[in-house]
Amino acid sequence: MDISGIIKDSLRYPFTDWKNILILGIIVWVSSIIGNAISLGYTSNYVLFPLICVGFITGLFVNGYMFKIIKTSLNEENKPPEFNAWTNMLIDGMKVFLVSIVYLVVPILIIILLILLLFTGFDLSILGMAYTSLESTGINPAVYLVSETLPGIENIIVITLNLFQEYSIIFICILLLIIPIFLVAIAHMAYYEGELRSAFRIKEIIEEISDIGWINLIKWYIVTGIIFLIFMFVSNIIAFIGSFLNFILISTILSLTLIPYFYMFYARTLALFYMME
Numbered sequence: 001m002d003i004s005g006i007i008k009d010s011l012r013y014p015f016t017d018w019k020n021i022l023i024l025g026i027i028v029w030v031s032s033i034i035g036n037a038i039s040l041g042y043t044s045n046y047v048l049f050p051l052i053c054v055g056f057i058t059g060l061f062v063n064g065y066m067f068k069i070i071k072t073s074l075n076e077e078n079k080p081p082e083f084n085a086w087t088n089m090l091i092d093g094m095k096v097f098l099v100s101i102v103y104l105v106v107p108i109l110i111i112i113l114l115i116l117l118l119f120t121g122f123d124l125s126i127l128g129m130a131y132t133s134l135e136s137t138g139i140n141p142a143v144y145l146v147s148e149t150l151p152g153i154e155n156i157i158v159i160t161l162n163l164f165q166e167y168s169i170i171f172i173c174i175l176l177l178i179i180p181i182f183l184v185a186i187a188h189m190a191y192y193e194g195e196l197r198s199a200f201r202i203k204e205i206i207e208e209i210s211d212i213g214w215i216n217l218i219k220w221y222i223v224t225g226i227i228f229l230i231f232m233f234v235s236n237i238i239a240f241i242g243s244f245l246n247f248i249l250i251s252t253i254l255s256l257t258l259i260p261y262f263y264m265f266y267a268r269t270l271a272l273f274y275m276m277e
Contacts, residue, residue, distance in 0.1 A: 001272060003219045007227070010269035013080070014261045020080040024065055024263065025256035031058035032255055063096040063149050064089030066267040070190040073271030080264060092194050096186060099199045100149055103182035104175075111174060149186075180221045184209055187274035212276050220273045224266065231262050 001009070014021055032055070065081075068089060072081045083089075185199040188208060192198035209217055235254055 001276060003216065003223060003273075006220070006269055006272040006276065007223060009272060010265045013078075013268040014264040016078070017080045020083065021260050021264065022256060023083050024062065024260035027058050027061050027065070028259050028263070029252055029255035031055050031062055032251075057090075060090055060093030060097060061086070062093070062263065064091070064093030066149065066263055067092040067096050067186070067190060067194070069264060069267035070187055070271040070274075071193070073268055074187075074191055074275060095189065095194060095196050095199075096149055098196070099185060099189065100182065102200070103178060103185065107174065107178055108171070111171065180217055181205065181209075183270055184217075184274065187270050190271070191274065208274070212273070216273075216276060220269070220276075224269055228262075228266075231258070234258070 065083065068081045185205050188201070188205050189195060189199040198204070235258060238250060238254060238258075241250070
């Protein structure tokens with residue numbers, strides 16, 4: 001199957017079971033509840049801490065279901081898996097979360113440290129200014145902790161760019177290199193039935209990409225990236241319209257429909273890409 005075939009199959013895939021889109025949508029909505037609370041001005045720790053806990057756990061279930069889609073797709077199943085074996089989904093979601101921390105958060109922390117050493121003479125005052133900047137824009141790093149994989153990637157990019165705007169091109173270039181490796185690592189872990197260590201066998205992952213073809217990786221990455229940008233554009237337009245109507249209602253509709261659809265699409269396309277010959 002070529003890239004166009006992968007995209008066409010993945011775009012149709014979620015529609016084969018509307019029930020699963022809605023179930024996933026409910027979990028997505030619950031996992032995003034902290035973001036809605038922050039946007040509505042709830043900043044009390046008595047409110048946010050329970051929401052963070054609930055959001056984090058439900059976010060793991062979203063990760064776990066996406067991982068389940070990858071595993072079943074690798075087993076050549078053509079319909080979305082059922083919502084069952086919840087304990088296994090929670091464990092798999094935690095594994096995906098840990099892998100995202102290692103591949104995304106740790107490298108960015110290292111980059112920040114290097115920038116502080118090389119460009120600012122380890123002037124820690126820049127972190128204070130960055131935090132003030134984050135507060136003024138309403139970006140809360142805690143949101144990353146309760147996000148699913150894809151919003152987590154988006155959030156950490158936004159947060160990092162706000163931290164060091166003058167070095168944003170460095171972060172963008174590095175993240176553009178890291179993210180596809182991270183995604184293939186997730187698929188590699190799914191291929192080995194959730195074995196956590198398999199996500200960090202870099203040599204095997206690089207060899208797998210080489211077998212698929214680096215050109216194919218670039219094509220797939222660009223095409224899915226464009227679809228992601230289209231998805232974000234449509235979501236933002238709907239959210240903007242919703243700001244004049246009912247923000248909570250529009251946010252709920254997006255969480256129940258468009259967002260879970262995209263998650264199912266992306267998990268499917270990642271699995272099919274990993275199987276590409």
